[in-house]
Amino acid sequence: MYITIVGCGRLGSMLAEDLSNNGYDIAIIDRYAKNLEILGSGFNGLRVKGVEFDNDVLIEAGIKHADYLIAATPFDNINITVALVAKKIFDVPRIIARINDPQKKRVYDSLSIDTINPTELSAYILKTRIEENLK
Amino acid sequence: MKSIIIGGGKIGSNLLKTLKERGYNVTLIEKNEEVCHKIANDIEADIICGDGTDLDVLNDAGIKNADLLAAVTGKDEENLVICQIAKKEFRIKKSIARVNNPKNIAMFKALNVDQTVCSTEVIANLIEYEFDRDICKIVQTFDRGAMVLMEIKINDNNCWLNCFIKDLKLPAECVVASIFRNGQSLYARGNTQIMLDDRVYMITNHATFIKIKNYLLGGGKPYVK
Numbered sequence: 001m002y003i004t005i006v007g008c009g010r011l012g013s014m015l016a017e018d019l020s021n022n023g024y025d026i027a028i029i030d031r032y033a034k035n036l037e038i039l040g041s042g043f044n045g046l047r048v049k050g051v052e053f054d055n056d057v058l059i060e061a062g063i064k065h066a067d068y069l070i071a072a073t074p075f076d077n078i079n080i081t082v083a084l085v086a087k088k089i090f091d092v093p094r095i096i097a098r099i100n101d102p103q104k105k106r107v108y109d110s111l112s113i114d115t116i117n118p119t120e121l122s123a124y125i126l127k128t129r130i131e132e133n134l135k
Numbered sequence: 136m137k138s139i140i141i142g143g144g145k146i147g148s149n150l151l152k153t154l155k156e157r158g159y160n161v162t163l164i165e166k167n168e169e170v171c172h173k174i175a176n177d178i179e180a181d182i183i184c185g186d187g188t189d190l191d192v193l194n195d196a197g198i199k200n201a202d203l204l205a206a207v208t209g210k211d212e213e214n215l216v217i218c219q220i221a222k223k224e225f226r227i228k229k230s231i232a233r234v235n236n237p238k239n240i241a242m243f244k245a246l247n248v249d250q251t252v253c254s255t256e257v258i259a260n261l262i263e264y265e266f267d268r269d270i271c272k273i274v275q276t277f278d279r280g281a282m283v284l285m286e287i288k289i290n291d292n293n294c295w296l297n298c299f300i301k302d303l304k305l306p307a308e309c310v311v312a313s314i315f316r317n318g319q320s321l322y323a324r325g326n327t328q329i330m331l332d333d334r335v336y337m338i339t340n341h342a343t344f345i346k347i348k349n350y351l352l353g354g355g356k357p358y359v360k
Binding site: 075076077081103104106 | 210219
């Protein structure tokens with residue numbers, strides 16, 4: 001399974017290392033070399049430095065044969081743009097984007113982009129924990 | 136006509152001014168509050184301080200009744216997202232996006248943005264045109280190009296250097312009016328020879344001007360009728 005991850009921040013880098021350790025083929029893109037250094041020397045996937053939605057950068061990161069694309073930058077507009085490019089230009093079968101500003105969920109939805117919402121998830125988990133303690 | 140501009144930089148604010156002057160109903164959306172105040176002091180127009188990719192902000196700007204939307208922020212991803220939601224969510228008739236990096240033009244086209252304007256490319260083309268002008272340029276235009284006075288500078292590489300006027304292979308729709316040499320105007324006849332640093336003035340029309348220009352830029356390859 002080949003997975004292209006866009007954005008090597010806390011979420012992207014953690015996911016990349018974890019998946020890579022579990023035997024998946026990973027390529028990770030970030031426009032800042034410094035972010036790519038977060039990955040330790042143990043990471044044996046492909047690191048690509050460049051503008052996240054640039055055609056050449058995405059091709060270098062193997063988007064043409066990717067089974068999954070994860071848009072995990074901390075910028076909603078970049079995640080939306082990458083997801084649209086992956087879907088409409090490169091026909092990537094599965095695309096998941098990270099929502100940063102929960103208010104932007106409507107925009108992702110209206111453009112039919114599959115998402116995860118870390119803020120909502122954290123809030124939900126916190127609420128469940130609090131409620132558990134009350135029992 | 137109702138239009139919405141997103142991005143209050145130099146392009147956005149000038150566009151707002153121009154459209155206002157032409158009597159359009161325009162609303163500008165800009166993120167930065169300080170920039171909003173500055174524009175509001177300059178131009179009397181509807182300005183909304185907010186994120187142009189936010190559906191509520193677009194609603195407030197009256198996108199439902201808008202005929203035209205121009206996304207002219209400095210970020211390509213923002214302009215793309217704005218045009219996409221304007222189309223999908225609000226079914227706007229026409230959207231125009233500014234593309235900052237010429238490399239992204241193909242992406243905007245592939246994602247069906249109606250029209251793109253790349254200022255970087257436009258400026259590059261203008262500069263290229265200025266280089267062309269070194270060899271020949273239009274000095275005066277009459278009646279929107281029906282007649283033009285063109286100037287040709289004769290440098291070392293010009294294929295007309297040392298030619299006699301009578302030997303020039305010229306299109307039918309032009310005539311050599313004068314040659315300017317050493318601060319004097321010569322009234323060129325067939326036996327006048329073109330010398331280095333001459334400025335040759337010709338009367339022609341706009342279409343023939345382009346043919347002559349291409350002929351000279353091509354180093355004198357036969358002019359095709």
